[in-house]
Amino acid sequence: MGKWIEEQLEMWxxxxxxxxxxxxxxxxxxxxxxxxxxxxxxxxxxxxxxxxEFFFDVQEDNSLRAEF
Known part of the structure; x- marks a missing residue:
């Protein structure tokens, strides 16, 4: 994810x-x-x-999901 963010910032x-x-x-x-x-x-x-925006939520199995 960090690499994607860096590339996105560079592109913008x-x-x-x-x-x-x-x-x-x-x-x-x-x-x-x-x-x-x-x-x-x-x-x-x-x-x-x-x-x-980042959206974070806890799944039924207690794992964390993140979306952009």
Whole structure:
């Protein structure tokens, strides 16, 4: 996943002729369900601009699934 993110940031930088980075983790960009364990959404930013969303949820077998 890390390699994909790096390639995506490079592609956006080339297309828009400006740098893209992952800003420092910001707890305000993380939404966790009321129970605190079933699902969460994280919206990483680049210079304060939301890049995309990660959606995380716990499966019935207790494994973690992540989607973009």
């Amino acid at each position: 930088a080339e297309d828009e002729e400006r740098p893209f980075v992952f800003d420092k983790f910001n707890l305000n960009q993380l939404d966790i369900d009321e129970e605190g364990i079933l699902f969460a959404t994280y919206r990483p930013e680049s210079y304060g601009e939301v890049l995309f």
